[in-house]
Amino acid sequence: MRKVEFLDTSLRDGEQTPGVNFSIKEKVAIAKQLEKWGISSIEAGFPAASPDSFEAVKQIAAAMTTTAVSGLARSVKSDIDACYEAIKDAKFPQCHVFIATSPIHREYKLKKSKEEILEIVKEHVSYASERFDVVEFSPEDATRTELDYLLEVVQTAVDAGATYINIPDTVGFTTPEEFGHIFKYLIANVKSDREIIFSPHCHDDLGMAVANTLAAIKNGAGRVEGTINGIGERAGNAALEEVAVALNIREDYYQVESPIVLNETVNTAEMVSRFSGIAIPKNKAVVGGNAFSHESGIHQDGVLKNPLTYEIITPELVGVKKSSLPLGKLSGRHAFVEKLKELELNFEESEIVSLFAKFKRLADKKHDITDADIIALVSGTDIANPEGFHFENLHLSSNSDDTITAEVFMINKDDEEIAILANGKGSVEAIYNAVDKFFNQTVKLLSYTIDAVTDGIDAQARVSVSIENVDTGTIFNASGIDFDVLKAGAIAYVNANALAQKENAGEIGHRISEKDY
Incomplete structure (x- = not known):
């Protein structure tokens, strides 16, 4: 060997x-x-x-x-x-x-x-x-x-x-x-x-x-x-x-x-x-969401009798854990931290207070919390954009002309909260118009995709967006995770815009291209 x-x-x-x-x-x-x-x-x-x-x-x-x-x-x-x-x-x-x-x-x-x-x-x-x-x-x-x-x-x-x-x-x-x-x-x-x-x-x-x-x-x-x-x-x-x-x-x-x-x-x-900011396709080999799913009755029958009939790769081999997380809104901080360690998630001691607070808020909204929910909760912290801009919250209201008004609360580089109002024909458009006002730059939304972190009606949402910086033609991807799909989309759009602003400030270097070789 x-x-x-x-x-x-x-x-x-x-x-x-x-x-x-x-x-x-x-x-x-x-x-x-x-x-x-x-x-x-x-x-x-x-x-x-x-x-x-x-x-x-x-x-x-x-x-x-x-x-x-x-x-x-x-x-x-x-x-x-x-x-x-x-x-x-x-x-x-x-x-x-x-x-x-x-x-x-x-x-x-x-x-x-x-x-x-x-x-x-x-x-x-x-x-x-x-x-x-x-x-x-x-x-x-x-x-x-x-x-x-x-x-x-x-x-x-x-x-x-x-x-x-x-x-x-x-x-x-x-x-x-x-x-x-x-x-x-x-x-x-x-x-x-x-x-x-x-x-x-x-x-x-x-x-x-x-x-x-x-x-x-x-x-x-x-x-x-x-x-x-x-x-x-x-x-x-x-x-x-x-x-x-x-x-x-x-x-x-x-x-x-x-x-x-x-x-x-x-x-x-x-x-x-x-x-x-690139979602893993459901049908992707080894790590896709359907890699260990069996829809066909014949396949299901075979797997129940012996998994090797249709599974040459066991979920455990690549780190897929089948068990649900036995934590809920009554769980304490110690149990929560032990679960983070069990899942081998990267976190600092200084982050525990904020992570536990996020877990409690999630537990108030979601009855059955899984390992995937906890992983998404921690990773949601990781994907906050590094440029100093952060989405804080949003409020929506309907207008008599069937438009939506979004009030988006942002934290700027000076750690100040700023509220921005904007209208749109729908909730997403209103939210994104408000974010556009905050950044004051011209970008074009190329794609907006939603993926459930876990199964069920109460699943956390992962939203992935692609935008184009109209001034340069550069494309930026970003993701956001939240229990509320609109908030997840806002986080993703803010993160993508922060990258575009970084490019406009000249802080992102050129890529190796064919002409450079």
Whole structure:
């Protein structure tokens, strides 16, 4: 049984998802959860992109105790220098250098010959190797690169000091058979007197990212790269939770050992979902709401007789707890705190008073409180926007002309409560018009979705919104959780607007785009 490492790039490639903008606080929280999940290395970001990105990588590097931290760098010395400064204090620092190699990228984007690219690889991997003990190199768009030239590029990187060789399927073009062949070919032909670990980085444009990743492992890859919930550019990346569970369930076939703590899988997926503002689809493999549901009578009968008839993954394997929470409005603070510890939720002692007060308010409204309710209650605190603006409350009234008046109470950066009045044809429109008045900026609501945290008429609601900053065209996602669906929607809209205002103030750096490569 050989060991396979896991590298997570949710905080770098995942944040390139349209609308996803993690705050530094959220990035550090996700990184800590990834470490708890068992991730071997975290690609924390692109330090050269902006001061905000640099600071996020630096804080993540300082927070990790067992997990390596990597920063992305183009084949540019200033990028590598930024990586070094951001990650130099990490316990296990790594640098990830890349350049495109496929014919279409060479001709139209880089406008460089094969020989020029080889020189760039040699120069910059050598430069990185002087500053880092561990250097990863990626030939971008590797799966559309001529195989003999790909070998030449990889050999050049290895000779220059690369420790890891990442083979990206940048546009999700390849198939499992082709991708497996690439790994088998490279591993057999790259020459080195030290261990070189190969890894896949697959995008999901044709829906084969996980299959391609598993094919790479089967053919010798020693590290997996992907994101939580498959977030990322366009159709996203290989979903690491799916890869981890597949390796566990089909250990007989893949014959590899994973470092992932599988019963932390759902906690990890839900945290990334909350902070990204992207809901997990009900039918998503491993962590979707329907992953362990059985509607068909034949399936139900089989599961009751033996769960293995239709469940190859047990809910407990990935951290799904079936029991309801035996707490109610008469429960005391001690019992509440013990339940938080049992659920392994992250909280500070200073937060207990406010969390318990929220629990009491929830218990007054909801008779049966489940583990999911408590998780949502605590996570609702986490997703409060980090920019200093907070939704406090709202009042609605009907008018004789069938319009609605919303009075929205907000807390500004100076911790002052401000009340804003606005009208609308419906409750949501009135509330959002009031929030627009507060922020005084032009945004367009692109989507508004509601998801119940738990089952039943008294379920807490999670509302996810996407807005577009009309001035810049940037999309922002955000979520809100509350027992009242209108309040949940208000929280989500406030959080998204706070991100747009941060961009307008010039505090959000640019993303790596194709033109930057």
